[in-house]
Amino acid sequence: MQLYYNHYSSNTRRVLLAADHLGIAFDLIEINLASQDDRRRLAEVNANSKLPVLIDGDFILWESCAIMQYLADGTPGQTVWPQARQARADASRWMFWACQHFAPAIGVLTWEHIWKKFVTGLEADANEVARGESELADTARVLDAHLATRRWLVGDAVTLADFAVVAPLMYKDKARLPLDDYPHLLAWFGRVRELPAWRNTEHAW
Numbered sequence: 179m180q181l182y183y184n185h186y187s188s189n190t191r192r193v194l195l196a197a198d199h200l201g202i203a204f205d206l207i208e209i210n211l212a213s214q215d216d217r218r219r220l221a222e223v224n225a226n227s228k229l230p231v232l233i234d235g236d237f238i239l240w241e242s243c244a245i246m247q248y249l250a251d252g253t254p255g256q257t258v259w260p261q262a263r264q265a266r267a268d269a270s271r272w273m274f275w276a277c278q279h280f281a282p283a284i285g286v287l288t289w290e291h292i293w294k295k296f297v298t299g300l301e302a303d304a305n306e307v308a309r310g311e312s313e314l315a316d317t318a319r320v321l322d323a324h325l326a327t328r329r330w331l332v333g334d335a336v337t338l339a340d341f342a343v344v345a346p347l348m349y350k351d352k353a354r355l356p357l358d359d360y361p362h363l364l365a366w367f368g369r370v371r372e373l374p375a376w377r378n379t380e381h382a383w
């Protein structure tokens with residue numbers, strides 16, 4: 179299988195985390211989102227022009243959480259994508275939440291504190307930072323409360339839900355995410371960082 183990816187993409191990181199945990203290796207195709215040539219190559223496999231994209235024979239799949247589920251479904255004996263109906267729905271719930279609420283809140287702050295300067299040369303906008311911090315607080319509160327009584331998001335062990343939610347926290351420090359008030363969230367993040375999958379998908383920059 180081929181994966182169109184970039185090390186800076188937190189949506190790709192989700193897929194890399196799941197794949198590493200499942201023991202799946204890809205033929206990696208690096209896409210530089212700032213290159214027009216690479217953008218053209220990306221648009222050939224994803225009209226949305228977004229990473230990641232999985233190619234499995236003549237099947238093309240985009241959307242990071244769909245890719246994670248597809249990889250797990252093709253892995254006999256895997257435990258990260260639960261079989262039981264309610265446990266699977268629970269994992270699915272957090273994966274949707276990650277894409278719809280948690281990652282977009284963090285995305286405001288990664289744009290303002292990291293990417294904006296690279297792309298536009300402009301400094302962070304205080305109003306946008308305040309909006310991102312407020313949206314992050316709303317979601318971090320939910321995550322922290324959920325993790326107050328459990329080690330992993332679903333059941334007793336790591337699942338795709340943990341990988342989906344944790345991925346944008348790869349920018350916790352660089353994006354200055356204000357998370358000090360969420361001890362359970364931070365403890366869980368510490369547990370994820372102890373997993374081989376986290377360490378194996380780290381990229382220095």
Ligand SMILES: N[C@@H](CCC(=O)N[C@@H](CS)C(=O)NCC(=O)O)C(=O)O
Binds near residue numbers: 229
């Ligand atoms: N919901 C999509 C989001 C994909 C996405 O936004 N990827 C970013 C990289 S992290 C991207 O390719 N951005 C390029 C752009 O928006 O032009 C997913 O989960 O795969």
